[in-house]
Amino acid sequence: MAAEDSRMAPGRAAPAAGPGLRADARHNRNRILEVAAELLAERGIDVPMAAIARNAGVGVATLYRRFPTRQDLLREVFADGFAACEAAIDDALADSGPDPWDAFRTAVEQVCAVQAGDRGFNAAFVAAYFQEFGVGGELDRVMRGLAELTRRAKDAGRLRADFAPEDFTLLVMANSGISARSPEAARAASRRLVAYLLDAFRADRTAPSEPLPPPAPLDLYDALRLR
Amino acid sequence: MAAEDSRMAPGRAAPAAGPGLRADARHNRNRILEVAAELLAERGIDVPMAAIARNAGVGVATLYRRFPTRQDLLREVFADGFAACEAAIDDALADSGPDPWDAFRTAVEQVCAVQAGDRGFNAAFVAAYFQEFGVGGELDRVMRGLAELTRRAKDAGRLRADFAPEDFTLLVMANSGISARSPEAARAASRRLVAYLLDAFRADRTAPSEPLPPPAPLDLYDALRLR
DNA sequence: GGATAAGTGGAGACCCCCGTCCGGTTGCAC
DNA sequence: GTGCAACCGGACGGGGGTCTCCACTTATCC
Structure with a gap:
């Protein structure tokens, strides 16, 4: 159910591409x-x-x-999201600013923002990670880009030395756990989570960190009437 | 579908308690x-x-x-997990060591470990958070305990001042995103994520942090053949 | 404006899941 | 050993999901 996804020839099962339609x-x-x-x-x-x-x-x-098939629809709908991620990575790679950390941080923030803003895309993104979605290619480029940004940030001594490639997976999965009643709340929560994690990823812990994005009410804490 | 869960009288719909059975x-x-x-x-x-x-x-x-009903089975199966969380909190609250941060850290680590080791319980835990599961009580105690531990750690100046109660929600949800092919991999990944986040939650960033737990292969990074 | 191929939507086949019904089986007290 | 209440499991109804079939409609070309 996931193996023969590579038949891309528009011969027969082509999903009836854009133009040419009535x-x-x-x-x-x-x-x-x-x-x-x-x-x-x-x-x-x-x-x-x-x-x-x-x-x-x-x-x-x-x-x-x-x-x-349902998969065909999903693939087309989520193509935009994957493209946005690729664009964010490409921008960061093209960034020739003095501090590689900025590019690293921005790329991570943008990818996570795309992921968090859309419950469906979030699921697709993680599924793609697990190769359960027929999109491998795009994600591969994103991951390779992140690996390069990692190298630059580490070489500049701005990213902690024990940061591992697997930590991107950690980041993506942790971010995928964020969801709330409203997309806005999810986005806000994701921003704060990513800020915390980026803070943990930094090498120079002595430097003051930027202020955290405000916590989003997650539609549930009030309900727990804890404060 | 979530309102009349409080009928606990063993009068009729009682799930046929333990003994007394053939x-x-x-x-x-x-x-x-x-x-x-x-x-x-x-x-x-x-x-x-x-x-x-x-x-x-x-x-x-x-x-x-x-x-x-399915819910009855789930409730009974997951009771152990909720009990384990409560026990972890109670232990931490009873900890009268010199540094409240230790109690805070240990409690967070243990609760997250319970959550991460069991995909089903993980879902139940998050659902309980959203009040979509008939277990409110236990979770309430856990959250109140965490709030108290938070207060102590903040008063001791070990937890950053801008740590918000909502950040527990963030933690739980982020941790819920961690899942892997094998429970062991999920547990390892969760350990590393929690270590990163606890590192970010600390107030004294200048002090050296403890070494991170090793990254778990998430059964997918290899597949992406990135390194 | 008429022919025709492209396009349309509702009914339904098929599958999987939850929860129930009922005729057959079995532990247990005597 | 025997009787019976408790227990058992497969078959089945109901609901909801994906995807297909087919008689009908409509844009488009001339």
């Missing part, structure tokens, strides 16, 4: 992608195909005609 | 709990009732006779 069909396709992105971001990766179809104002059959 | 029934009940704990820990909270029954060598009906 005007109404193209409109429906766009609407589906739009609605799917929204629902997946808010409700997570388990939102049913029927719900997407209903919200897009089309029948299930139309949905499946454009995207033969 | 010998074979009691044996089956224990076997079910044993198998359920194991499967839930390894495969996560979504393991089907039928799988538990099959592995326990009983029919589904027997399972449902002992535990009228």
